[in-house]
Amino acid sequence: MEISEKNQSFVYHFGEMGSKWGFNRTVGQMYALLVITENPLTANELASALSISRGNVSMGIKELQSWQLVQVSHIPGDRKEYYRAIGSVWDMANTVFEERRKREVDPTLSVLRNLLLEAPQDESEVYAQQRMQDIHDLLEMVTSWAAELQRLSPEQLGTLMKLGAGVSKMLSVKQQLFSNKKD
Amino acid sequence: MEISEKNQSFVYHFGEMGSKWGFNRTVGQMYALLVITENPLTANELASALSISRGNVSMGIKELQSWQLVQVSHIPGDRKEYYRAIGSVWDMANTVFEERRKREVDPTLSVLRNLLLEAPQDESEVYAQQRMQDIHDLLEMVTSWAAELQRLSPEQLGTLMKLGAGVSKMLSVKQQLFSNKKD
DNA sequence: ACGAACTTTCAGACATTTCTGAAAGTTTAG
DNA sequence: CTAAACTTTCAGAAATGTCTGAAAGTTCGT
Numbered sequence: 001m002e003i004s005e006k007n008q009s010f011v012y013h014f015g016e017m018g019s020k021w022g023f024n025r026t027v028g029q030m031y032a033l034l035v036i037t038e039n040p041l042t043a044n045e046l047a048s049a050l051s052i053s054r055g056n057v058s059m060g061i062k063e064l065q066s067w068q069l070v071q072v073s074h075i076p077g078d079r080k081e082y083y084r085a086i087g088s089v090w091d092m093a094n095t096v097f098e099e100r101r102k103r104e105v106d107p108t109l110s111v112l113r114n115l116l117l118e119a120p121q122d123e124s125e126v127y128a129q130q131r132m133q134d135i136h137d138l139l140e141m142v143t144s145w146a147a148e149l150q151r152l153s154p155e156q157l158g159t160l161m162k163l164g165a166g167v168s169k170m171l172s173v174k175q176q177l178f179s180n181k182k183d
Numbered sequence: 184m185e186i187s188e189k190n191q192s193f194v195y196h197f198g199e200m201g202s203k204w205g206f207n208r209t210v211g212q213m214y215a216l217l218v219i220t221e222n223p224l225t226a227n228e229l230a231s232a233l234s235i236s237r238g239n240v241s242m243g244i245k246e247l248q249s250w251q252l253v254q255v256s257h258i259p260g261d262r263k264e265y266y267r268a269i270g271s272v273w274d275m276a277n278t279v280f281e282e283r284r285k286r287e288v289d290p291t292l293s294v295l296r297n298l299l300l301e302a303p304q305d306e307s308e309v310y311a312q313q314r315m316q317d318i319h320d321l322l323e324m325v326t327s328w329a330a331e332l333q334r335l336s337p338e339q340l341g342t343l344m345k346l347g348a349g350v351s352k353m354l355s356v357k358q359q360l361f362s363n364k365k366d
Numbered sequence: 367a368c369g370a371a372c373t374t375t376c377a378g379a380c381a382t383t384t385c386t387g388a389a390a391g392t393t394t395a396g
Numbered sequence: 397c398t399a400a401a402c403t404t405t406c407a408g409a410a411a412t413g414t415c416t417g418a419a420a421g422t423t424c425g426t
Contacts, residue, residue: 054373132219369424395400
């Protein structure tokens with residue numbers, strides 16, 4: 001299988017970028033190709049389209065499955081497995097974020113929680129614990145906020161996003177009301 | 184210089200994590216150590232505390248400076264350079280996000296924009312362009328939203344975060360009103 | 367039970383990234 | 397100008413990550 005020149009530059013670019021997002025170059029390319037291809041592809045098609053070995057495709061697919069990003073389907077009377085990207089672009093972004101959170105943020109939070117349980121032994125550990133607490137709080141805030149966003153429907157998200165600059169206005173009104181009450 | 188056992192596990196963990204966030208293990212360790220240490224450190228102190236070479240520290244500092252995460256200071260009568268982490272934890276997170284956006288999202292947006300300018304040559308390119316458009320729109324939305332968040336003060340952010348589940352309620356009310364108007 | 371059509375695994379080749387340490391560069395004091 | 401006290405650079409060593417392709421494994425129809 002060959003790819004058109006235009007699609008190729010997309011696929012290659014995603015290969016480079018993908019490697020910054022937690023998977024390697026060929027996995028990025030495979031995923032990009034699956035996303036822009038309407039009909040499902042076989043492992044051999046992926047291998048020939050990207051000029052990589054059959055074995056590499058097999059491992060890449062496994063990786064993408066662990067990220068819950070691809071789906072396997074079958075065609076009656078055909079033994080081959082056909083792969084396609086799962087869900088909408090928004091679903092994909094959601095999945096990648098959640099996966100990254102599980103792999104990167106959650107372990108950090110757990111390390112921080114353990115370290116914060118122990119009593120500081122000296123001056124320097126007091127300061128260190130304060131900084132760890134800051135980081136812990138920030139990560140928890142971001143995590144719960146992200147969970148909240150994931151619960152929203154795509155339409156609600158669109159509304160929220162379009163709100164744009166409105167958010168800060170809304171907040172400043174809210175805060176003024178709040179501080180007035182206190183006085 | 185030695186680090187206490189507790190601080191060491193923090194530093195090492197951040198080394199591992201840091202490598203997933205765009206810089207390598209030792210750079211992550213250096214940064215973690217600077218964050219939890221109140222007084223500025225010299226390059227030699229960093230090297231001995233982390234058991235890495237002096238040259239490596241020099242390159243790491245350069246990297247951290249390119250991320251705008253460390254500051255150099257001097258002590259009168261002392262030739263050495265003293266390094267410390269810049270700003271609050273929130274500032275750090277902001278900086279890292281912005282830096283990552285510049286390095287990862289912006290180039291992708293530019294590639295996508297170029298590809299979307301050209302007319303599709305066939306059926307398959309039409310579909311491909313639709314997916315590229317989806318990704319483009321999503322990235323733009325996220326980018327502008329992130330820019331908006333950065334403009335908020337830490338306090339406003341706190342309010343917004345604490346709003347939590349409130350956001351979806353607020354939005355659903357807003358949308359009901361909106362759809363009523365349409366009827 | 368056998369063979370055809372497929373997929374997965376994994377040892378070793380290859381590629382990339384990171385690290386060291388010696389040498390070169392810079393700055394300041396005298 | 398020179399020496400001392402520092403920092404930076406960079407070639408090559410070490411470590412890590414990726415890819416290939418042959419062999420082993422799986423599944424299905426007969």
